Amino acid sequence: MTSTNLLVVGVWNTFVEGDNLDVMTGLDAGSTDLVYADPPYNTGNDFAYADRFRTTRGGLAGRHRAWLEMMRPRLEQVHRVLSPEGAVFVSIDDHEGARLRLLMDEVLGEENFLAQVVVNLNPKGRQLGRGFATDHEYLLVYARDARRCALDASSPDAVDPDDFPEVAADGRRFRHLPLRNTNKKFNPRTAPTLHFPVHGDPDGGRVALDPFPGSVEVRPVFGDGAPAVWRWSRPLIAARPDDLVCREIRGLRGPRVDVFQRDWLERPGGRRKKLRTIWHAAEVGSTDTAVAEVKELVGHVFESPKPTGLLRRILRTMPSDARVLDPFAGSGTTGHAVALANLEDGGSRQCLSVNSAEPVRPGSHAEHAGLATVADVTRARLRAVAERLGGGFEER
Known part of the structure; x- marks a missing residue:
């Protein structure tokens, strides 16, 4: 696989600061093999950055409509830049999960739906607020073309030696x-x-x-x-x-x-087992372990990152030379995971991370650390990843 027109040949991580819609519009059609997107969930809360879509009319329905209007052109660009063998994973929770599923059916094609994975990122459950202690969110997985997709929904990590009780x-x-x-x-x-x-x-x-x-x-x-x-x-x-x-x-x-x-248990080429559609924190990490990963590299500057274990599992479903795009890069977890995965299996994955210069929340840990925008957080982490793990870092 060849690199996109913004990736630097041989460099594992490239970062672009800007509006992800503008950046994706400038990418070549079919230039990306794997997209991971972690868009704002439209919860109405502010963490390191704002996560609410306001509208002057329509109340709650209007807020949902504004979120979908933001997502539609971006998903259309994701569809355009994906290679015929490519796949996209989108993280979401219950606030917009149902609407996102319908939107992705429309943009990417219902026939290209691969899975809706339940991810247990908060095993203790959220104790604040009313109602249930939510301990999960979702990954919506679609192919660019399900008949040609390179995704392998199996993993050696899913194999349990206890399932093989006999000993020769x-x-x-x-x-x-x-x-x-x-x-x-x-x-x-x-x-x-x-x-x-x-x-x-x-x-x-x-x-x-x-x-x-x-x-x-x-x-x-x-x-x-x-x-x-x-x-x-x-x-x-x-x-x-x-x-x-x-x-x-x-x-x-x-x-x-x-x-x-x-x-x-052992077979030529290694044994793999189909991944189930519930991923537990013990397997892929949790929000707590993700915060610790960021803190160890650049300090406590992001309240809700994704764990690298989650992204490494996603990366391992695709070829080890995949061109990866993260249009909502946040703290830079995808780029970090690409470096870890390349070190683990000798792969040559390259990741293009995109983030806007959206100001961090006043009084947040990021602001106290001198990081004025979410893009500053991404940049700081990916630079630290390159210094710690290698693979290089370029900013375009």
């Missing part, structure tokens, strides 16, 4: 999976080439295509005795007989002989 003589861990296909959509009528007998020894465990001394014929059946099919073809069984085992089991109709696959 050489110390390798595995689990037994039925060789028969347990989905009744696959049966002798829909997959006739996968319905055939094999031969196995339930005492010794050996499995083969042809009979051998001590073997019995085994045909795939469902628990109720209906004919089933194998998951493996004849050639695959012939090539990997040592990964199969014959066992006697207790079925619904009493004991019967069946064939199982030894599914190894």
